[in-house]
Amino acid sequence: MEEHQRWRSFFVGLLVLVLxxxxxxTARPRDSLTPVERAFRDVLAPVEAALATATHRVRMxxxxxxxxxxxxxxxxxxxxxxxxxxxxxxxxxxxxxxNIFLRSVLGLARETDHSLLPAxxxxxxxxxxxxxxxxxxxxxxxxxxRMPVLAQGGVVGYVYSxxxxxxxxxxLLDPKSALGAIVNxxxxxxxxxxxxxxxxxxHARALVAEADLQEGDEIVTSGLSQIFPRGLPVGRIxxxxxxxxxxxxxxxVAPAVDFARLEAxxxxxxxxxxxxx
Amino acid sequence: MTPYNWLxxxxxxxxxxxxxxxxxxxxxxxxxxxxxxxxxPFIVVAVIGLLRGSPVGLGIGLLMGFLxxxxxxxxxxMQTVLLGLVxxxxxxxxxxxFRDNLLVPAAIIAILSAVYELLYIAVANAFxxxxxxxxxxxxxxxxxxxxxxxLTIPVYWCCxxxxxxxxxxxxxxxxx
Numbered sequence: 001m002e003e004h005q006r007w008r009s010f011f012v013g014l015l016v017l018v019l020x021x022x023x024x025x026t027a028r029p030r031d032s033l034t035p036v037e038r039a040f041r042d043v044l045a046p047v048e049a050a051l052a053t054a055t056h057r058v059r060m061x062x063x064x065x066x067x068x069x070x071x072x073x074x075x076x077x078x079x080x081x082x083x084x085x086x087x088x089x090x091x092x093x094x095x096x097x098x099n100i101f102l103r104s105v106l107g108l109a110r111e112t113d114h115s116l117l118p119a120x121x122x123x124x125x126x127x128x129x130x131x132x133x134x135x136x137x138x139x140x141x142x143x144x145x146r147m148p149v150l151a152q153g154g155v156v157g158y159v160y161s162x163x164x165x166x167x168x169x170x171x172l173l174d175p176k177s178a179l180g181a182i183v184n185x186x187x188x189x190x191x192x193x194x195x196x197x198x199x200x201x202x203h204a205r206a207l208v209a210e211a212d213l214q215e216g217d218e219i220v221t222s223g224l225s226q227i228f229p230r231g232l233p234v235g236r237i238x239x240x241x242x243x244x245x246x247x248x249x250x251x252x253v254a255p256a257v258d259f260a261r262l263e264a265x266x267x268x269x270x271x272x273x274x275x276x277x
Numbered sequence: 278m279t280p281y282n283w284l285x286x287x288x289x290x291x292x293x294x295x296x297x298x299x300x301x302x303x304x305x306x307x308x309x310x311x312x313x314x315x316x317x318p319f320i321v322v323a324v325i326g327l328l329r330g331s332p333v334g335l336g337i338g339l340l341m342g343f344l345x346x347x348x349x350x351x352x353x354x355m356q357t358v359l360l361g362l363v364x365x366x367x368x369x370x371x372x373x374x375f376r377d378n379l380l381v382p383a384a385i386i387a388i389l390s391a392v393y394e395l396l397y398i399a400v401a402n403a404f405x406x407x408x409x410x411x412x413x414x415x416x417x418x419x420x421x422x423x424x425x426x427x428l429t430i431p432v433y434w435c436c437x438x439x440x441x442x443x444x445x446x447x448x449x450x451x452x453x
Contacts, residue, residue, distance in 0.1 A: 016358070019354040019357055019358050020354070022353050022354040023352050023353065023354040023355055023358075023400075023404055024404070025353075026350070026351075026352055026353040026354065027352055027404035027405060027406065036347060037347050037353075040344075040347040040348060041347075041348065041349075044295070044298070044299055044302070044348065047299050047303065048299055048302050048303040049303075050303070051299060051300070051303030051304050052303045052304070052307060054304075055303065055304045055307045055308065056307065059307070059308070122303070123302035123303055123306065123349070124302060124306035124307060124314070125302075125306060125314075125349055126298075126301050126302065126306065126314075126316060126318060126345055126348075126349065126356075127316065127351075127397065128313055128314055128316075128394075128417045128420075128421050129351075129397060129398070129401065129408055129413070129417060130351050132349070134302070134349070168349065175406070175407060175408060175409070176351075176406070176407075195409065195412060196408050196409055196412060196413050196416075196417060197412050197413075197416045197417070199312065199416060200312065260309060260312070
């Protein structure tokens with residue numbers, strides 16, 4: 001019995017040591033996943049994609065049902081006509097949104113000499129502490145680590161790990177995320193950093209003491225980060241933070257992308273002549 | 278139990294845990310409430326600990342944690358350790374409190390959830406990942422705890438129906 005106890009303590013100790021060693025190794029930034037992680041993600045990806053699509057549809061249905069109820073309460077007499085118009089308008093808006101997105105994608109592709117790979121969001125993280133998404137494109141589609149990811153509106157983040165069929169994208173909101181940006185109005189350089197918060201805002205810190213930040217200023221990528229090309233919209237300054245004199249200006253930035261409802265993104269693939277990591 | 282039966286049972290448990298993981302990443306993670314996402318793997322481990330005791334809670338916690346780490350762990354191994362502890366703590370708590378009211382497990386899981394999230398910040402920061410305590414507690418720990426405890430009631434009810442309770446008579450459920 002005593003020996004059994006001793007063996008059990010030994011195994012528990014060994015397990016803790018092994019786990020601590022793995023945690024120590026994986027705490028450093030890494031571009032590639034282990035073969036076991038890659039295989040596990042690739043196996044789960046189709047199921048997750050199906051569930052995510054079903055969830056989006058249910059959510060859309062619920063949203064539409066709520067809208068419909070409000071309209072009925074507001075104007076019972078025009079209900080039928082309004083419903084028809086709304087359905088029609090929704091279809092048109094969808095087409096218009098798609099049109100704008102495709103036009104911007106086309107324009108961007110021409111401007112940056114990069115090609116864009118459309119992708120769907122299939123999974124989100126378990127923990128609230130991290131902000132990353134899993135997309136249904138992976139190594140076999142040409143996706144590599146450190147490729148920028150965009151959505152309608154602007155920058156989403158960048159790819160930080162890739163499996164054969166999926167890729168994990170680190171969002172701007174993640175506390176590990178930082179990118180070089182400039183204020184479009186003044187060209188003052190900034191660093192935009194993610195914060196572990198559920199408010200969906202990111203923190204911007206000016207890199208020069210005399211930087212002039214104002215509410216509503218548009219923030220775009222600076223092109224100095226080796227990941228993002230110059231001029232991609234990041235967001236707008238929502239609130240300038242009071243800082244002591246002599247310290248560089250800081251602000252809260254509302255991202256250009258609605259991360260809570262992110263369903264489709266595009267990976268900015270490297271141009272033919274570009275070096276890959 | 279024969280080795281074959283044992284392997285079949287382990288396979289069934291692993292499949293169920295993968296199912297929980299997929300529901301989390303494919304469904305619940307897309308349905309935030311006030312920005313917070315619930316943590317179904319955590320809730321399931323804590324509830325199984327409550328219903329089946331510490332050894333089973335620990336085992337399920339380690340397995341679920343390992344699968345979570347494989348699926349998308351920022352710090353591989355952290356979920357294994359933390360969910361193992363959650364299962365252990367759930368089982369230990371079960372010996373101390375009266376659980377026949379559905380609000381009791383919800384309250385226990387609210388406490389466990391807050392402790393789990395705080396431990397998460399502490400361990401992540403010990404490995405240099407730099408999570409903020411002040412903003413984190415207010416904007417992540419509190420809403421996540423509330424969401425987890427709300428989700429506990431249906432999860433506990435389902436687990437109770439599926440697993441029953443070991444070494445005790447059939448429980449009765451009430452809200453009051």
